[in-house]
Amino acid sequence: MTAGQIALLLGLFAVPAALLYAGHHLRRKARWVHFVFWGSLAGHTTLAVIALWYSMVPAAEWGPGDRVRGFAGFYGMLAGGIVGALVAWIFFFKDRARD
Numbered sequence: 001m002t003a004g005q006i007a008l009l010l011g012l013f014a015v016p017a018a019l020l021y022a023g024h025h026l027r028r029k030a031r032w033v034h035f036v037f038w039g040s041l042a043g044h045t046t047l048a049v050i051a052l053w054y055s056m057v058p059a060a061e062w063g064p065g066d067r068v069r070g071f072a073g074f075y076g077m078l079a080g081g082i083v084g085a086l087v088a089w090i091f092f093f094k095d096r097a098r099d
Helices: 003-024 031-055 067-074 076-098
Strands: none
Touching: 003 031, 003 067, 003 076, 031 067, 031 076, 067 076
8 A cells, every 4th residue: 555545545534533533522622622623624625625626537638747636636635634733723823822
């Protein structure tokens, strides 16, 4: 199994499972956990839609240097969840420092 396949499986099953678990226990968590949860959910959902869109492109239109499609398909959902969580975490502490 390649690294791309592992990232695809993690993005397809592990990230939604972690979000489901985190969302179930969200009521009793700190405010920053809420930010990270919603950021991760938004990032994962956005990149999942982009990955689905790229997967519907007909094979005749694929090129040998089509790296964006490969990244979106294999790493997109995993990266979306992680990047969304990091961006939300940064914005939470940036907003908190302003107060």
